[in-house]
Amino acid sequence: MxxxxxxxxxxxxxxxxxxxxxxxxxxxxxxxxxxxxxxxxxxxxxxxxxxxxxxxxxxxxxxxxxxxxxxxxxxxxxxxxxxxxxxxxxxxxxxxxxxxxxxxxxxxxxxxxxxxxxxxxxTPVVAPDESTLDLYCDRVASAVGRLSVRVFGDSSPDADRVAHHLGRALQLTNILRDVQEDADRGRLYLPRELLTRYNVPLVPADALYARGLDPLCRILAARAKDHFREARSAMRSCDPVAMRPARMMAASYGPVLSKLLARGWVHPDRPVHVNKALRLIRALVAYVR
Structure with missing residues (x-):
């Protein structure tokens, strides 16, 4: 059977x-x-x-x-x-x-x-300008979200708005988490405009030791939080059952961003540990809501 x-x-x-x-x-x-x-x-x-x-x-x-x-x-x-x-x-x-x-x-x-x-x-991505970074986030994350929400069961404009904001929130969180790992691979996804504003070198390995790295990354973290908030707002206009996986992803990634903000980027090589039980509980709560 x-x-x-x-x-x-x-x-x-x-x-x-x-x-x-x-x-x-x-x-x-x-x-x-x-x-x-x-x-x-x-x-x-x-x-x-x-x-x-x-x-x-x-x-x-x-x-x-x-x-x-x-x-x-x-x-x-x-x-x-x-x-x-x-x-x-x-x-x-x-x-x-x-x-x-x-x-x-x-x-x-x-x-x-x-x-x-x-x-x-x-060629490794190094210090893209703001528009290129946003395009990158759209392609590697939000586009996946646009495919996903349709499979989940909602193809409305509001579902696309969820994909737009949640994709960017998740990708920015990944970038902020992986600054050290990316630098080791010759990559630097932080935007050129912010690197220049905070006097952070445009060379991946050198950027890790710049005093301006921490305030720069906190700017991007604030953007990620804004995208999480906009995604949650859009979810309220969507099919609630279809949005369960999206809610769970947002709830699971939220603690990662919080831990990054608590650790900061003075020592970006220090790993961030998120309590798996806490992430699971948050994901389950998001599921039933």
Missing amino acids: SGFHQEAVLGCSQADLEHVRAIVSQAGTSFARGMKILPAERRYGMFAVYAFCREVDDIADGDVDVPDRAAALEAWHARVERLYRGEARGALDRVLVAALTRFRLRKEDFAAVIDGMAMDAG
């Missing part, structure tokens, strides 16, 4: 669904557990979106062996075009076609994610 149920999900075979689920599981994140709150159809739709993001992200980060990362990402653009014509050449393709058809996912959002990964695949 369980095999029959699996085959009914998105009209896909059990083998194809298992292939997509395995990509998510092998990534080693808590994403698969978090998506258990969704009905099977939406859960596997999210697995397909995540698997797509995982594959293009691995190309951008050099975690897969390809001769030319830019060419490999461009090939994904062609692959997405084929998907929207209903052409599938493998298990992931077949589940993606089913998901984009069932949930009316927009081609331009897939394209934006690929373009965001391309920004990381080329």
